[in-house]
Amino acid sequence: MEEQKEKISKMIGKxxxxxxxxxxxxxxxxxxxxxxxxxxxxxxxxxxxxxxxxGGTSWEDAESRLxxxxxxxxxxxxxxxxxxxxxxxxxxxxxxxIATSFGIADLNIPVFGIFGACSTMGESMALGAIIVDxxxxxxxxxxxxxxxxxTEKQFRFPLxxxxxxxxxxxxxVTGSGAVIIGKDKPASKAEKNxxxxxxxxxxxxxxxxxxGITVGKIVDYGLKDSLNMGACMAPAAYNTISRNLKDxxxxxxxxxxxxxxxxxxxxxxxxxxxxxxxxxxxxxxxxDCGIEIFxxxxxxxxxxxxxxxxxxxxxxxxxxxxxxxxxxxxxxFVPTGALLSQVxxxxxxSVPGIAHAVILEIC
Amino acid sequence: MPDDKKKVTASDVVIENDKNKKExxxxxxxxxxxxxxxxxxxxxxxxxxxxIICTIGQGLTNLYKSWxxxxxxxxxxxxxxxxxxxxxxxxxxxYPKLAKFGGAGSVVPITGFANSVAAPAVEYxxxxxxxxIGCKIFTxxxxxxxxxxxxxxxxxAIYYVLMEIGVV
Amino acid sequence: xxxxxxxxxxxAICAVVxxxxxxxxxxPGRIMVILVCLGAVLGAVGVYEPFAKWAGxxxxxxxxxxxNLLFKGMKKSIAEEGFIGLxxxxxxxxxxxxxxxxxxxxxxxxIFNPKLKD
Numbered sequence: 001m002e003e004q005k006e007k008i009s010k011m012i013g014k015x016x017x018x019x020x021x022x023x024x025x026x027x028x029x030x031x032x033x034x035x036x037x038x039x040x041x042x043x044x045x046x047x048x049x050x051x052x053x054x055g056g057t058s059w060e061d062a063e064s065r066l067x068x069x070x071x072x073x074x075x076x077x078x079x080x081x082x083x084x085x086x087x088x089x090x091x092x093x094x095x096x097x098i099a100t101s102f103g104i105a106d107l108n109i110p111v112f113g114i115f116g117a118c119s120t121m122g123e124s125m126a127l128g129a130i131i132v133d134x135x136x137x138x139x140x141x142x143x144x145x146x147x148x149x150x151t152e153k154q155f156r157f158p159l160x161x162x163x164x165x166x167x168x169x170x171x172x173v174t175g176s177g178a179v180i181i182g183k184d185k186p187a188s189k190a191e192k193n194x195x196x197x198x199x200x201x202x203x204x205x206x207x208x209x210x211x212g213i214t215v216g217k218i219v220d221y222g223l224k225d226s227l228n229m230g231a232c233m234a235p236a237a238y239n240t241i242s243r244n245l246k247d248x249x250x251x252x253x254x255x256x257x258x259x260x261x262x263x264x265x266x267x268x269x270x271x272x273x274x275x276x277x278x279x280x281x282x283x284x285x286x287x288d289c290g291i292e293i294f295x296x297x298x299x300x301x302x303x304x305x306x307x308x309x310x311x312x313x314x315x316x317x318x319x320x321x322x323x324x325x326x327x328x329x330x331x332x333f334v335p336t337g338a339l340l341s342q343v344x345x346x347x348x349x350s351v352p353g354i355a356h357a358v359i360l361e362i363c
Numbered sequence: 364m365p366d367d368k369k370k371v372t373a374s375d376v377v378i379e380n381d382k383n384k385k386e387x388x389x390x391x392x393x394x395x396x397x398x399x400x401x402x403x404x405x406x407x408x409x410x411x412x413x414x415i416i417c418t419i420g421q422g423l424t425n426l427y428k429s430w431x432x433x434x435x436x437x438x439x440x441x442x443x444x445x446x447x448x449x450x451x452x453x454x455x456x457x458y459p460k461l462a463k464f465g466g467a468g469s470v471v472p473i474t475g476f477a478n479s480v481a482a483p484a485v486e487y488x489x490x491x492x493x494x495x496i497g498c499k500i501f502t503x504x505x506x507x508x509x510x511x512x513x514x515x516x517x518x519x520a521i522y523y524v525l526m527e528i529g530v531v
Numbered sequence: 532x533x534x535x536x537x538x539x540x541x542x543a544i545c546a547v548v549x550x551x552x553x554x555x556x557x558x559p560g561r562i563m564v565i566l567v568c569l570g571a572v573l574g575a576v577g578v579y580e581p582f583a584k585w586a587g588x589x590x591x592x593x594x595x596x597x598x599n600l601l602f603k604g605m606k607k608s609i610a611e612e613g614f615i616g617l618x619x620x621x622x623x624x625x626x627x628x629x630x631x632x633x634x635x636x637x638x639x640x641x642i643f644n645p646k647l648k649d
Binding site: 399400402405406407408409410411412413414415416417418420421422423424425438439441442443445446447450451453454455456459465466467468470471472473475476477479480481484485486488489496500503504506507508510511512514515516518519520521522523526 | 533534536537538539540541542543544545546548549550551552553554559560562563564566567568571572574575587588589591592593594595596597598601602604605606609613614616617618620621622624625627628629631632633635636637639640642643644645646648
Binding site for chain 2: 057058059153157158159160161162163164165166167168221222223225228231235265266269270273274276277278350
């Protein structure tokens, strides 16, 4: 009887969950490429790597190394060892998740490989939080990565091939972000006694918790333009955000920020426009990681950043810090993904979108 | 349809229940919302870059002619030289910059074809000599060769038949 | 004068294609195919050759000139060898361009490494 009650109270509305014991964010790491480091958020990232190959021999290898570094660094930051992590949930954009497979093999952590296109960070954190709150793990790592060159090579053209990018196109972020989600409040730095706090205190200023999630549906408005992914994904973000607000029965101002992943300038306008139709005005508190991460004018990135790492490193580098400094107390993190492959595109399919929402709160 | 010219708004898209109509409306709505490069500026840049490449080609042809090559031979040497330069510029990562500026101006000349062969050759070397470079070198240029050969074969066949029946 | 013609004609062809590209979202790969086929057709109906004679490199450097060349080679080999010429002309005519692109590109793969766009 008791158990039955608990189950019901966790499920909210149609697609959302509010956790009974909201899991804690124990640490987050952000490794960024050179161009990202030169962008407006550059000073927020843990590490910026100048070498686009990250010491590897191919773009794919580079991305694996990138992800490995993010995973190792987040474990170190939390003062843990890889044995302390029960499961790892991760994914990337390369075919069959090869960046993840080859990147994290050495860590010896049991793995769930997932694909959510550029929404992967949201999906992996949502699943991680479910696992932790469900009592199936005490600590999990959620992580993802993307690399500009590997993505271009796989989805578009070889890099030295000359072509013009339309203004609606986005620029894939090179980087990797990892998060450790745990059942217990993070131990204070003094107890860990390692004397190194890597610039952000995850204890003294309160802890970030995952209050709830809204799992997104695949939303297809029939757009076929793979060089306008913001417009392809905006309907999915609209669907998920609107669902979240309805499920929780709140208004947009419940959140200090509603943060989408990589809609870019085109997608942002469409999202705000679409949400107005449901009576939600988010124009005042919406932020898009893709817009924040690059400077449109000086970095020539057109509609903004994209890729799994776009939302991931903005989250772990920038959003976490904003929360820890109590500049924001509750945010809705909504990474967005465009679901396509070279084959689906060539065969004339549209580009559907997906978006997963994660409610983060500092307390 | 009377409202064909009318601007589609977000509310038109949201309230539309028919899937096909909704997709059509969203496509039109997105078209309005998406900024575009100025077509006139693009056109001028393409004109400039394409024009310059062709002028260089003319210069080369004239040069080879002055060295005593005939019409066809100097045209062949011109292609050879332009292809060589384009491959070199691709290797040094300059051709993509030219293409970003010039658009069609860099795609249309034979240098664009050379770029489309050289770029995958360099990019895919990590995947091996045979399945990397060997296969992928044709990813962009392969269709050009296939359809070029095929269309000229069809036209040649028509020409051959017409010749046999004495029309040409 | 032939420089001016080459500049204006070559530039004009590129400009027309640019309009086409901007308004149809056609990928450059398709554009190249269309140009070559179009050149072959215009060559076959006898339009391209006189045009190329007049415009010089402005007409021969664009890929449509390559298409024209393909048909020219085809016509020549049919005249010389009859039916079997149908299977030789295209490659013979395009041999220099294609061989040069393949050989130089392959050599480039020895020298150059993939680089990031900046």
